[in-house]
Amino acid sequence: MTQEDLRHLFRAVGDGSGLSHSNTYYEEELALAFRNRGMPLEGLRYDITPTGMHYLLIHFDIPAADADSWQLDIGGLVSNPISLSMADIRQRPRVTMPVTMECAGNGRARLNPRPVSQPWLLEAIGTAEWAGTPLRGVLEEAGVGSSAVELVFTGSDEGVQGGEAQLYQRSLTVNDAMRDEVMLAYEMNGAPLEPQHGYPLRLIVPGWYGMTSVKWLNTIEAVSEPFTGYQMDQTYRYKTSPDDPGEPVSTMRVRALMIPPGIPDFMTRTRLMDASAVVLSGKAWAGRLGVTQVEVSVDDGMNWQQATLGKQVGQFAWRNWSFEWDAKPGRHYLSVRATDEQGNVQPSAQPWTLQGMGNNLVQRVEVIVR
């Protein structure tokens, strides 16, 4: 294949002609995208995402925090309000768990019309090994009262969103908060949390979209009414119009992603590879559910073939899959889709919602085989 052939096949040139014009992004979205990195999809090769490759989502600023003076206060409708230092928390029973986390807004950048927010394509994903203490033990010690229906988790980071000054706050029902796997985490991948991931303490709620795992956690309050803060009532809802209250976003929907094969074109990320038999691979996850099937299409979604399921990294972490492809010369569109144990399968058409939440559209990778 000559250089001229390649230039023709990859279309895009330095002036941007040949790039996709379906979306024009605002400078403010670009600024958000720089603050909140995604995991490069080749990172799907690691069972545990290296910390520096794990995606980030930070609504406001990363707050200054000092582990030596940090306190977690548990109060509200509890019989024994307590205040724990980081030393107190580290002395409690320790658990370590790999957990796959995805931002609820993953995939929203290609919606039309597009919700203007952090413009994720597909990279708002990662799996880390979190260490900490089970939340339940702490709640039992505080004695959550029978009139409490929810626990409100507050981070120390503050900002303005939707015209409302606020601390970052999310709630869980008492039942959801009491689940065995919910954790107060102080380590990620064997090291203290890095500032951007919630140092010194965060909540980890395995199986749920990331917004639930409150970072820089310093207060837990038991309350008698469902919490109606901004991050519960105004956003993280499956809304179809501005006045639709929408169902709350909760656990992660089934999804598979593939490591893009071959080598990328710098601008378009279209792939180039030689004709040969190759193994396509990646990861699949389904919130608290198991992944029962992964299928691959090498003809732009016309036909689907079974992939081989591989190692599951943990009960609340993604599992590996692989598929052998005999790549023949030409332009191809590869896709992958997963099915969960309840029979939910990823959609091939974009499911639109106002805020672009829970978008689990199948991935499509353009590959040129020479």
Ligand SMILES: Nc1nc2c(c(=O)[nH]1)N[C@H]1C(S)=C(S)[C@@H](COP(=O)(O)O)O[C@H]1N2
């Ligand atoms: N205090 C606080 N916690 C937070 C956030 C935040 O902005 N502030 N972002 C949430 C969102 S939307 C996501 S997707 C995850 C991202 O966690 P990570 O940056 O460690 O990957 O953190 C959640 N916890």
Ligand SMILES: [Mo]
């Ligand atoms: Mo998120």
